[in-house]
Amino acid sequence: MAGAPVPGAALAEFAARAFTSLKVPEGDARAVAELMVEADRLGYDTHGLFRLRQYVNRLRDGGCNPAANPHVLRETVATALIDGDNGLGQLAMAQACDLAIIKARQAGIGWVGVRGGNHAGPAALYVRPQARAGMIGICAAVGSANHVAPYGGTDLLLGTNPIAFAAPGGADPFVLDMATTVAAMGKIKTLAQKGEPMPEGWMVGRDGKPLTDPNRKDEGFLLPIGGPKGYGLAMVIGLLAGVLNGAAFGSDVVDFTKDTESPTNTGQFVAAIDIAAFGDLGDFTATANRVFAEMRASTPLPGYPAVRVPGDGREAARTQRVADGIALHPALRAELDRIAQDLGIAAL
Incomplete structure (x- = not known):
């Protein structure tokens, strides 16, 4: 309570x-x-x-640099790579978000990768500004610890690898922020802190049986959304946010909770797409809002609440x-x- x-x-x-x-x-x-x-x-x-x-x-x-100086390592008209200097992750990601928007205004699209970063909070923080600016925002990250096995395997080689999208809407912008696992590890940690169980289907042990005690999370692994599809999506994010940026992926990922002394070299990216580069912003927003209204007006299944749009x-x-x-x-x-x-x- x-x-x-x-x-x-x-x-x-x-x-x-x-x-x-x-x-x-x-x-x-x-x-x-x-x-x-x-x-x-x-x-x-x-x-x-x-x-x-x-x-x-x-x-x-000593695992995180208090006096970090995030800086641009390389840059083109539409892209950039930022080194977070192992500082608090929000610093590099806020810089990446601002720079992506600037580049999108110039080139129609801006894509900024980050390496040498750290955990930076929810990806939604780095896509909502694009929606406010009349753009589409995309953000993804390699998870700050490996809690997921490759589909059909038992070795922890993947993180929750979240991805977020945002677009202009009505009172609420469209914002989808999700892990590529059935549940994010943060939710499991909060349940442990509150002394509450987790539902079946979030985690399994290495014997394949469900885990529902959040305090036993280290005995198993998180399940990807959609089985092999979630696994594949997590791999794609690992390539785009990790390998492309020269950041950690796979067995190189450092568990930032258990190891508080080593740099994590967390990889992320932020993108901005200027809607005006493709057409009229007003037309896009009007059409999107019409479709959102259709979704919300869909008759709910028995026992289900009214349909919502991500971000509502x-x-x-x-x-x-x-x-x-x-x-x-x-x-x-x-x-x-x-x-x-x-x-x-x-x-x-």
Whole structure:
């Protein structure tokens, strides 16, 4: 059960204090903290303040560079490759998102790869700006730990490898942000933190039998969506976000939770497609909104709720959390208090 809501500004200030206590420059600390809180405002609670402990541990133990200087390694009119300098992942990804939009305005499309990165929160953060700019956004990443076996195998060689898309819409932009597994590992970790079981079908043990205790997650592996199709999609993302960028993929991936001392060389990419390069933005939006309305008007199956379009309700939920604050589960609140004690900083 969630506790009393906490203002987003207070959460951002707390996270920034944690980062600056670990020698992250104040500007970078505030930028990352704000993106983490934005994830919580949008309802991506497995990728917001919940991740602070992992980031703190890696900064503390030397696995993440507090004074990173993400920079462009190579560039063309439509593409770029950024080295994240092993810093907090949000820094390189925010830069990649901004640069992709700039390039799309010039060339119709912008594609920016990242290597030397780290976990950067939900991919949705790096596609929503494109939708606001009248563009289509795409983002994908190699997961920050291998929790998935190749289809039919038992060796952990793949991550959840998330992918996100966004496009302009009505009150809510179309935003699809998904892992290539049935469930993201972050959801399983939050269930463990809350002491709740996970449904069958999310994970299996190496004997092929279902796992439902989130505390036993290390005894098995996550299942890909659609069996071999999800496996294939995760491989494609690994090639585009990992191999293409000179980033980790397969057995080179470092588990950023268990190993807090080694650079992860996480690979990601952000793309922007300028709709105006293909036609009129107003026509695109009108047609998309008509199709979205058709989807929502589809008669639900018995026992099913009304049909939704990916992204529906996010803006209203965000507006409410901006006004009322963000509710924290008592287990997360307790973890934030422990972080404050460990770092010798003021608690929330």
